[in-house]
Amino acid sequence: xxxxxxxxxxxxxxxLCWQAExxxxxxxxxxxxxxxxxxxxxVLGLWISSDFSLPAEGAANAWxxxxxxxxxxxxxxxxxxxxxxLSLLMIALTGLLGAMAVICSWKEIVQRVGFFxxxxxxxxxxxxxxxxxxxxxxFFLFWEMMLVPMYFLIALWGHSGxxxxxxxxxxxxxxxxxxxxxxxxxxxxxxxxxxxxxxxxNYTFAYADLLNTPLSETTAWWLMLGFFVAFAVKLPVVPxxxxxxxxxxxxxxxxxxxxxxxxxxxxxxxxxxFALPLFxxxxxxxxxxxxxxxxxxxxxxxxxxxxxxxxxRLIAYTSISHMGFVLIGIYAGTELALQGVVALMVAHxxxxxxxxxxxxxxxxxxxxxxxxxMGGLWGRIRGLPGFALCFVAASLGLPGTANFxxxxxxxxxxxxxxxxxxxxxxxxxxxxxxxSLFIMQRVYYGPPAEETPLxxxxxxxxxxxxxxxxxxxxxxxxxxxxxxxxAGAMQIVQQSVQQAGAMMGGAQ
Amino acid sequence: MSQAFVQALLAxxxxxxxxxxxxxxxxxxxxxxxxxxxAILTAIGLNVALLALLFGWTxxxxxxxxxxxxxxLSRFGGVLVLMSTLACVTLAHHYxxxxxxxxxxxxxxxxxxxxxxxxxxxARHMTTLFFGIELLSMPLFGMLxxxxxxxxxxxxGIKYMVLSxxxxxxxxxGMALLYAVxxxxxxxxxxxxxxxxxxxxxxxxxxxxxxxxxxxxLSIVPFHLWTPDVYxxxxxxxxxxxxxxxxxxxxxxxxxxxxxxxxxxxxWWRDLLGFIAVITMLVGNLLALTQNxxxxxxxxxxxxxxxxxxxxxxxxxxLAVETVGVYLVTYVLTTLGAFGVVTLVSSPYVATGGMxxxxxxxxxxxxxxxxxxxxxxxxVSMLSLAGIPFTAGFIGKFxxxxxxxxxxxxxxxxxxxxxxxxxxxYYLRVMVTLFLHEPGMQRRDATHDWAERAGGMVVLGVATLxxxxxxxxxxxxxxxxxxxxx
Numbered sequence: 001x002x003x004x005x006x007x008x009x010x011x012x013x014x015x016l017c018w019q020a021e022x023x024x025x026x027x028x029x030x031x032x033x034x035x036x037x038x039x040x041x042x043v044l045g046l047w048i049s050s051d052f053s054l055p056a057e058g059a060a061n062a063w064x065x066x067x068x069x070x071x072x073x074x075x076x077x078x079x080x081x082x083x084x085x086l087s088l089l090m091i092a093l094t095g096l097l098g099a100m101a102v103i104c105s106w107k108e109i110v111q112r113v114g115f116f117x118x119x120x121x122x123x124x125x126x127x128x129x130x131x132x133x134x135x136x137x138x139f140f141l142f143w144e145m146m147l148v149p150m151y152f153l154i155a156l157w158g159h160s161g162x163x164x165x166x167x168x169x170x171x172x173x174x175x176x177x178x179x180x181x182x183x184x185x186x187x188x189x190x191x192x193x194x195x196x197x198x199x200x201x202n203y204t205f206a207y208a209d210l211l212n213t214p215l216s217e218t219t220a221w222w223l224m225l226g227f228f229v230a231f232a233v234k235l236p237v238v239p240x241x242x243x244x245x246x247x248x249x250x251x252x253x254x255x256x257x258x259x260x261x262x263x264x265x266x267x268x269x270x271x272x273x274f275a276l277p278l279f280x281x282x283x284x285x286x287x288x289x290x291x292x293x294x295x296x297x298x299x300x301x302x303x304x305x306x307x308x309x310x311x312x313r314l315i316a317y318t319s320i321s322h323m324g325f326v327l328i329g330i331y332a333g334t335e336l337a338l339q340g341v342v343a344l345m346v347a348h349x350x351x352x353x354x355x356x357x358x359x360x361x362x363x364x365x366x367x368x369x370x371x372x373x374m375g376g377l378w379g380r381i382r383g384l385p386g387f388a389l390c391f392v393a394a395s396l397g398l399p400g401t402a403n404f405x406x407x408x409x410x411x412x413x414x415x416x417x418x419x420x421x422x423x424x425x426x427x428x429x430x431x432x433x434x435x436s437l438f439i440m441q442r443v444y445y446g447p448p449a450e451e452t453p454l455x456x457x458x459x460x461x462x463x464x465x466x467x468x469x470x471x472x473x474x475x476x477x478x479x480x481x482x483x484x485x486x487a488g489a490m491q492i493v494q495q496s497v498q499q500a501g502a503m504m505g506g507a508q
Numbered sequence: 509m510s511q512a513f514v515q516a517l518l519a520x521x522x523x524x525x526x527x528x529x530x531x532x533x534x535x536x537x538x539x540x541x542x543x544x545x546x547a548i549l550t551a552i553g554l555n556v557a558l559l560a561l562l563f564g565w566t567x568x569x570x571x572x573x574x575x576x577x578x579x580x581l582s583r584f585g586g587v588l589v590l591m592s593t594l595a596c597v598t599l600a601h602h603y604x605x606x607x608x609x610x611x612x613x614x615x616x617x618x619x620x621x622x623x624x625x626x627x628x629x630x631a632r633h634m635t636t637l638f639f640g641i642e643l644l645s646m647p648l649f650g651m652l653x654x655x656x657x658x659x660x661x662x663x664x665g666i667k668y669m670v671l672s673x674x675x676x677x678x679x680x681x682g683m684a685l686l687y688a689v690x691x692x693x694x695x696x697x698x699x700x701x702x703x704x705x706x707x708x709x710x711x712x713x714x715x716x717x718x719x720x721x722x723x724x725x726l727s728i729v730p731f732h733l734w735t736p737d738v739y740x741x742x743x744x745x746x747x748x749x750x751x752x753x754x755x756x757x758x759x760x761x762x763x764x765x766x767x768x769x770x771x772x773x774x775x776w777w778r779d780l781l782g783f784i785a786v787i788t789m790l791v792g793n794l795l796a797l798t799q800n801x802x803x804x805x806x807x808x809x810x811x812x813x814x815x816x817x818x819x820x821x822x823x824x825x826x827l828a829v830e831t832v833g834v835y836l837v838t839y840v841l842t843t844l845g846a847f848g849v850v851t852l853v854s855s856p857y858v859a860t861g862g863m864x865x866x867x868x869x870x871x872x873x874x875x876x877x878x879x880x881x882x883x884x885x886x887x888v889s890m891l892s893l894a895g896i897p898f899t900a901g902f903i904g905k906f907x908x909x910x911x912x913x914x915x916x917x918x919x920x921x922x923x924x925x926x927x928x929x930x931x932x933x934y935y936l937r938v939m940v941t942l943f944l945h946e947p948g949m950q951r952r953d954a955t956h957d958w959a960e961r962a963g964g965m966v967v968l969g970v971a972t973l974x975x976x977x978x979x980x981x982x983x984x985x986x987x988x989x990x991x992x993x994x
Contacts, residue, residue: 071980071982072981072982072985073982074982074985074986074989140897141897141898141902142897144896144897144902145896145897145898147896148891148896151936151940152940152943155936155940155943156940156943156944168937168940171936171940172932172933172936172937175932175936176929176932176933179896179928179929179932180925180926180928180929180932183909183924183925183928183929184925186906186909187909187913187921187925190909190910190913190914191913194910194913194914
């Protein structure tokens, strides 16, 4: 039941927030914060009490906790939840970033506070559902469901942004991109289910059953593509990234934090959990394409980031660049690379969240996100530029930060599989340094636009930023707890990739 | 009285009860005009008919004369027709309170149309098909033009009447051709001759014309041109009936035709139908994109939804019947929710001479901050129409995609996805309009006590049902798959 509560708590908390609005603006904020902290505590409790040691040789899964009940027996659909090291890390991240999102919108959101927190918490509830569901139908439901509150978050509380692009337009774009690609995934899921039905005569959406569906090579290829496109839109992989910069630019800070910190990770999670293990051979055959797309993403994101004037758009493009590394790591398929992906996801969640929170705080003070109007802020705001330096350093992957650990492991792990990809990708790291320095130079150094000092960080902001910096540095120096937790889950993914590789090698 | 006669009488009793209610309401009007009394009598009559229908289910399939059959499918259709008629009655009562002219006759028309729907879902012979369609349509002319001092309502009634007449002509010509070649009008016998003499051009022409007549009623492209105008102009309750009960009844008779008479398995036939389905989805969705009028938008969206439903008819095997059932249930619930809100916002009727209902989208701007629960209903309906998970609409869309994937009709499945993606744009636009806060716009509101009125309760109940069926669709799926399986 713990797993069910993990999903229900944000949803119930959201409803409470909505109704608590009548007691003033503070009530929903505290309820939302309490809800997310409760969620976080529950996950941490689970983390401590569970055993994440490596599964036995040849084990098909590494669930430490499972819960299931029949739901739609006509199609063999169950409410089937399970947690392993990977999902636990992701849910812990969701809880943490959720709490941060609540804190960072404490002063930013002043209108319709209750309804705002309803949407915020429902996004998080949906995300937790995505991380826990291992019935494909349920997974798809949560996958699509979390878009609706996100849409409202951008459309109703977003900034009507630069150059005539409206927040509603951005929200609609986001929704249509992800929903349409999601329907492709639904087709792929149904294709898989009917293939399983044809082979065994049973309808089932259960992950464990579908894992061993016999598929012809072409069918597997098409179904894999269906899954890949859905995940690629959300990650985002370059030709499908059109929604991301707009959505980030228009979203409120909390929305950006959730979007970059957690929603993008659901895509990487989906690839690790579903796309690779369900279609190991097809994925293996597709890996060169995926890695190339990852490379394109790294350079495309980094180069476009250098040309942005809008601070949030810049950070959005850096996300695309970082997700290129994630994609390469996933499709490299070695254990080291996969573990690196996990570390990189966690690290990117922190550094991107930190940068978005900072840009939100700058916006509160300057009422602009246009970097041409900034400059010389180092002397004008007490405290904030120092944190910016930390997050920028983390974002470019400086040793000592968690991002370094992730990127290094991904490169190291992928080198044996695709050396040239790694060589080219390393060149992307230079571009990362370039755009990072651009941020520092344009925003914090240079001639100041005005001399008047701006409000420094208050205690709430200080604690929030300190917390993130501490986590970035801690996992940069001692990433072992992360790696230990996800090792079991990653080993299983790696085994399925390895078997596929062996089979393909045998066939050739 | 023989046993068989009693059985037949019991089986057809819902139709008889509805017809009796027409007479009772008419007498009560003749005796004394009382709006509330008429509405209550109508509601009682419909409820009794519904109960008779549900209890009649134990009888199993019964042939009532050689032209009507009461089986699970027709009872299923009967439930949908009666339920949506009941919802229309509750909405109409509130709506007509503001109408200066005679109000009670609306219920007579509504009941007659419901009787037509009941005939239609039980039809197994061309005569009953024709009779049902006319009995369904004729009162609708009156209902659509009921508030005839509004130009738009009058226009909508006349438009529907003229085009209906054209469709009827097609229908009759088609039947005549079929009869000329085969000498029978019974669905099953026609089907048998069609399968042996399938290539006879007169037969094909007859079947085609039959299809054109029905396609007009379902507003399938290219016979959809009347839909937006009629939806926009007609008074709220009449449009609600047109969008729910009338379409369900016609679609079910089409399904029956496809099961027996038109069950061709030639490829060109399926390709043609598939093509019609694809253009119906795309045209409906594309034309809805630029609408600034909620009722027109819903009209175009209904065109698109019947395009999706056609996918099941194209496949016509496996899960097809179940899909039609599930989709119709979810469609009726969702449409009742959406049009219910439109009608409630437009209630009570205000004479304007032009457009009486609150149909321009800007009337709904910021509705959430004035009527949060009503807006929640509208939001749920829009989400369900768009097929978002955790609403009933998603289960419907799930079935449509499943039936297409099962039959490997990839073009159709692709078009459903494309259509849904386009559709999202305008559903989202409506949704976000409800939440935007911009003062100083001309707008209308539901009355303060909307939730305590029967219509409000029905609309809230429908929205709750949409959510519940989205969360736990098993009862609906079991019911429909049982209906489809037997």
